[in-house]
Amino acid sequence: ASLDVFNGSTPAVPVKPGEFFKYGFPGAAHDIAYRQEFVSCYDRERRNPMWVVEHITPDSIKSNKGEGAPDRKFSNFKEDQEVPLKFRARLADYFRSGYDRGHQAPAADAKFSQKAMDETFFLTNIAPQVGDGFNRDYWAHLEDFCRRLTKQYGSVYIVTGPLYLPKKYPDGKYRVSYEVIGNPPNVAVPTHFFKIVLAEKPVKNPGTSDVAVAAFVLPNDVIPNETKLTSFQTPVDAIERSTGVEFLNKITVKQKDLCREVDCSIVVR
Amino acid sequence: ASLDVFNGSTPAVPVKPGEFFKYGFPGAAHDIAYRQEFVSCYDRERRNPMWVVEHITPDSIKSNKGEGAPDRKFSNFKEDQEVPLKFRARLADYFRSGYDRGHQAPAADAKFSQKAMDETFFLTNIAPQVGDGFNRDYWAHLEDFCRRLTKQYGSVYIVTGPLYLPKKYPDGKYRVSYEVIGNPPNVAVPTHFFKIVLAEKPVKNPGTSDVAVAAFVLPNDVIPNETKLTSFQTPVDAIERSTGVEFLNKITVKQKDLCREVDCSIVVR
Ligand SMILES: [Mg+2]
Ligand SMILES: [Mg+2]
Numbered sequence: 001a002s003l004d005v006f007n008g009s010t011p012a013v014p015v016k017p018g019e020f021f022k023y024g025f026p027g028a029a030h031d032i033a034y035r036q037e038f039v040s041c042y043d044r045e046r047r048n049p050m051w052v053v054e055h056i057t058p059d060s061i062k063s064n065k066g067e068g069a070p071d072r073k074f075s076n077f078k079e080d081q082e083v084p085l086k087f088r089a090r091l092a093d094y095f096r097s098g099y100d101r102g103h104q105a106p107a108a109d110a111k112f113s114q115k116a117m118d119e120t121f122f123l124t125n126i127a128p129q130v131g132d133g134f135n136r137d138y139w140a141h142l143e144d145f146c147r148r149l150t151k152q153y154g155s156v157y158i159v160t161g162p163l164y165l166p167k168k169y170p171d172g173k174y175r176v177s178y179e180v181i182g183n184p185p186n187v188a189v190p191t192h193f194f195k196i197v198l199a200e201k202p203v204k205n206p207g208t209s210d211v212a213v214a215a216f217v218l219p220n221d222v223i224p225n226e227t228k229l230t231s232f233q234t235p236v237d238a239i240e241r242s243t244g245v246e247f248l249n250k251i252t253v254k255q256k257d258l259c260r261e262v263d264c265s266i267v268v269r
Numbered sequence: 270a271s272l273d274v275f276n277g278s279t280p281a282v283p284v285k286p287g288e289f290f291k292y293g294f295p296g297a298a299h300d301i302a303y304r305q306e307f308v309s310c311y312d313r314e315r316r317n318p319m320w321v322v323e324h325i326t327p328d329s330i331k332s333n334k335g336e337g338a339p340d341r342k343f344s345n346f347k348e349d350q351e352v353p354l355k356f357r358a359r360l361a362d363y364f365r366s367g368y369d370r371g372h373q374a375p376a377a378d379a380k381f382s383q384k385a386m387d388e389t390f391f392l393t394n395i396a397p398q399v400g401d402g403f404n405r406d407y408w409a410h411l412e413d414f415c416r417r418l419t420k421q422y423g424s425v426y427i428v429t430g431p432l433y434l435p436k437k438y439p440d441g442k443y444r445v446s447y448e449v450i451g452n453p454p455n456v457a458v459p460t461h462f463f464k465i466v467l468a469e470k471p472v473k474n475p476g477t478s479d480v481a482v483a484a485f486v487l488p489n490d491v492i493p494n495e496t497k498l499t500s501f502q503t504p505v506d507a508i509e510r511s512t513g514v515e516f517l518n519k520i521t522v523k524q525k526d527l528c529r530e531v532d533c534s535i536v537v538r
Contacts, residue, residue, distance in 0.1 A: 013305045015324035020426045024518035028299045036282045045513030055284035086510050112283050157289045166449040174454035177446035180435040185443035241355050244314030250293035
């Protein structure tokens with residue numbers, strides 16, 4: 001095959017790089033799982049969720065009591081067989097890692113059925129979180145704040161996910177640095193977590209299409225309960241830059257600042 | 270809406286998490302660009318290529334001489350306007366960073382037209398590389414090795430991309446740690462780079478459908494020219510685990526080890 005690169009305005013292209021895909025198209029692949037209470041998107045490189053979207057309403061989070069009521073004592077953490085083995089987060093990765101298996105969609109948001117609750121225990125909804133002072137404390141209070149919003153809103157969406165943020169070092173350079181647990185190392189330990197909260201149907205004005213939005217970025221670390229929740233408020237745009245994905249990019253309705261509509265604060269019981 | 274969670278075997282699902290996507294589906298989005306000599310897939314979080322697939326042949330890499338011949342002196346590095354601004358690698362990010370703008374598909378593989386060569390200068394084909402001792406030396410010799418394969422094979426595909434690998438620290442923990450250049454920090458500095466080489470149509474046996482494959486993982490660091498190329502050979506599977514993407518997953522033909530078919534070594538001129 002001779003090349004015609006000097007004569008004529010459309011030189012021949014002598015190669016076909018796209019033909020490589022006959023051997024497989026690399027992706028990026030992302031594992032989307034539609035569950036009863038949430039939708040999760042999995043990050044095959046870090047073996048963590050990329051994001052998890054939940055929906056809660058005043059009715060959906062009601063606690064059912066009595067015999068047959070959903071109970072987390074019947075739920076067990078489990079590996080997600082839908083993820084190819086070589087990319088799967090494993091129970092063994094968390095064992096003796098020092099980190100909690102941190103729910104993105106919390107079990108307490110999925111009390112309407114045992115199946116819904118069980119689904120929150122898939123490792124595709126889990127990431128390593130500092131236990132005391134974070135998962136079991138401040139982060140749990142933030143989850144409670146989200147649930148309490150259903151007193152003022154008929155419908156609340158919550159997007160939760162991990163972040164791997166750069167930090168400025170004494171040499172003036174920025175570095176991203178995070179632990180990877182498991183042996184061989186398999187699951188990344190996020191430096192931060194985000195929640196984007198979008199509240200619809202305010203009780204005060206149920207007919208409006210306006211939505212109230214607030215986003216929070218918290219370090220995966222001990223946080224004193226005295227810290228104001230609003231100190232973690234962050235523009236959605238900053239979370240998009242950090243994750244590389246776009247949230248709310250199709251939104252057309254009016255967005256209000258949730259923390260100007262309601263009191264954004266945690267309640268420690 | 271009342272919940273029917275205790276009676277009947279299919280409890281009502283009172284929420285619709287997938288309805289959130291009316292406000293936008295987050296992705297993961299990946300920016301695929303079909304160029305003349307390569308196809309690139311962009312990582313919006315690290316602002317680097319995720320992978321770049323090239324195709325070269327004995328004819329395609331021939332140097333054209335004389336007036337009007339493609340020349341890299343006519344090519345300029347340029348930002349890729351197809352990537353949304355908030356996820357785009359910028360020329361300013363590299364300025365005074367101390368790193369070279371390292372081609373994944375090298376300019377010297379795209380000499381068949383000025384357009385093909387120009388396209389290799391899109392920042393979606395570029396990642397920060399150590400200059401002396403790597404981009405300008407060992408890595409360039411590896412690129413040359415790939416081109417020399419066209420003496421023995423009629424068709425060669427090369428997949429190139431960055432890696433962000435965990436390292437074991439003195440405390441026994443594994444951590445991924447990488448610099449992020451730009452101000453504010455924007456483009457990640459890979460710890461390693463990989464090349465997967467797949468050679469078809471051996472000159473010795475042009476009718477065969479067998480392919481010869483070798484993969485290499487090199488640190489983004491000074492590498493002495495005396496280091497054997499085979500010391501960097503790695504199973505494709507290991508690169509898949511590290512990137513979270515699958516290469517050659519549709520391959521059905523017989524795979525031979527390229528480094529048993531040819532001499533896998535660099536030539537320093
Ligand atoms: Mg938790
Ligand atoms: Mg180079």
